[in-house]
Amino acid sequence: MIPAGFEYHRPGDIASAIGILQEHGDEARVIAGGHSLIPMMKLRMAEMGHLVDLQAIDELKGIQIGSDTVTLGAMVTQHELITHDGLAAAIPLIREAALQIADPQVRYMGTVGGNVANGDPGNDMPGLMQCLNATFELSGPDGNRSVAAREFYEAAYFTAREDEEILTRISIPVPGAGVGQAYEKQKRKIGDYATAAAAVMVGNGTASVAMTNLADTPIWSEGASAALADGDVNGCVAAMLDAIEPVADNRGPVEFKKHVAAVMLRRAIDRAQSRAG
Amino acid sequence: MSKMHVKLTVNGKEVEGLAEPRTLLIHFLREDLKITGPHIGCETSHCGACTVDIDGKSVKSCTTFVAQVNGADITTVEGLTNDDGSLGVLQEMFREHHGLQCGFCTPGMITRAHRLLQENPNPTEEEIRFGMAGNLCRCTGYQNIVKAISASADMLNAQKEAAE
Ligand SMILES: Cc1cc2nc3c(=O)[nH]c(=O)nc-3n(C[C@H](O)[C@H](O)[C@H](O)COP(=O)(O)OP(=O)(O)OC[C@H]3O[C@@H](n4cnc5c(N)ncnc54)[C@H](O)[C@@H]3O)c2cc1C
Ligand code: FES
Ligand code: FES
Numbered sequence: 171m172i173p174a175g176f177e178y179h180r181p182g183d184i185a186s187a188i189g190i191l192q193e194h195g196d197e198a199r200v201i202a203g204g205h206s207l208i209p210m211m212k213l214r215m216a217e218m219g220h221l222v223d224l225q226a227i228d229e230l231k232g233i234q235i236g237s238d239t240v241t242l243g244a245m246v247t248q249h250e251l252i253t254h255d256g257l258a259a260a261i262p263l264i265r266e267a268a269l270q271i272a273d274p275q276v277r278y279m280g281t282v283g284g285n286v287a288n289g290d291p292g293n294d295m296p297g298l299m300q301c302l303n304a305t306f307e308l309s310g311p312d313g314n315r316s317v318a319a320r321e322f323y324e325a326a327y328f329t330a331r332e333d334e335e336i337l338t339r340i341s342i343p344v345p346g347a348g349v350g351q352a353y354e355k356q357k358r359k360i361g362d363y364a365t366a367a368a369a370v371m372v373g374n375g376t377a378s379v380a381m382t383n384l385a386d387t388p389i390w391s392e393g394a395s396a397a398l399a400d401g402d403v404n405g406c407v408a409a410m411l412d413a414i415e416p417v418a419d420n421r422g423p424v425e426f427k428k429h430v431a432a433v434m435l436r437r438a439i440d441r442a443q444s445r446a447g
Numbered sequence: 448m449s450k451m452h453v454k455l456t457v458n459g460k461e462v463e464g465l466a467e468p469r470t471l472l473i474h475f476l477r478e479d480l481k482i483t484g485p486h487i488g489c490e491t492s493h494c495g496a497c498t499v500d501i502d503g504k505s506v507k508s509c510t511t512f513v514a515q516v517n518g519a520d521i522t523t524v525e526g527l528t529n530d531d532g533s534l535g536v537l538q539e540m541f542r543e544h545h546g547l548q549c550g551f552c553t554p555g556m557i558t559r560a561h562r563l564l565q566e567n568p569n570p571t572e573e574e575i576r577f578g579m580a581g582n583l584c585r586c587t588g589y590q591n592i593v594k595a596i597s598a599s600a601d602m603l604n605a606q607k608e609a610a611e
Contacts (some may be wrong), residue, residue, distance in 0.1 A: 275583030
């Protein structure tokens, strides 16, 4: 379980980090908390000549709570998401979901930027960010650009991010007062990735519904969201079951996953509706 | 790959060494520094036996490169004794409440419990179980681990009160 060797870099600002990525091309990779990347490196499923550690870059840190928008630095850890009271007041869904990720040790290290940039269909934050209609800010050699979370995921481990780009911040519109939110996750044991997970927002005539680990990308469904906005729970569940494409694996056969998906979605809807007001 | 110069504070002492950046912290602690409290259970980020405290966070040292923690302040189970070398409160309570059988998971359990009680000095049983969810034990069934941590919280709080 020893990864291949690499040269280690710890730049102090975004520009220097991008410079190192440019210099070494696809030989270089960034590391945030390392709790997805290091396991892959140990299995030799990821190898790189240069590892660029983002931990010393202050521009990538911090949580800002505005009246309309919340922004999260890419290097904010799941532990910080959970312990930030202002964030829990503004968007309670984030704490609720973060508490269901991995275990305490992993949450001290794992970052929100690493979780959404990774592109693993098992990660919980991508579906959450699609539900919240978040926007990812990217910086690269050609400057800055933004990509909607709903357009970021292309296939497992393939995203709209270019190799030389760094995901710097995530901005999230604050859901209006009266919008109920809930995250429901079925897992085989604590610390496990989801068999199925649902993120739901509903209230004020609007709704947004996304699910995790039921296709090779997270699934936000416009049809399911529209049905729920109209109060049609059965229509919402039907539209979502139509949108997902689970495959059989050690978490169960396809029929089981669809069953669990429907149960998670209904529970999340119930809880979100009970919190709407 | 060339080695890098590593400087850490471990259990209050400054230590230095040379290591390849890919060296996992658990290997550096055990093999270079001969600090063998933290154990290697699964080596795949699941069991928590390798847990150490890094700058106030409980971290699985099998999933951390030594390069990432260069300059950090690290505490292992060896650093949780009293100043005179006798067992610290958590260690003593694990002994008294039979919070261990084979003892393999214990260094990780105690190091994690230490941080949990720093953050939440009065945890409920449920909070202890949730806060310890990253540590697996194959012997005890957890009941006595929970008791030991709960008793430690009471004792630490009593000590704090007496000191005030
Ligand atoms: C035992 C265990 C259980 C887990 N369970 C869950 C779970 O239930 N749910 C869940 O969602 N996750 C889970 N995880 C994963 C964990 O949450 C990871 O920490 C997270 O997915 C990645 O965050 P990181 O900061 O560790 O990223 P890293 O591992 O450092 O990086 C992951 C990938 O993203 C890239 N990257 C990181 N940051 C950036 C950036 N700012 N810009 C561009 N690219 C970047 C890296 O190059 C790498 O390819 C688990 C991990 C473990 C070890
Ligand atoms: S040895 Fe590190 S988690 Fe098991
Ligand atoms: S005491 Fe044996 S594994 Fe916990």
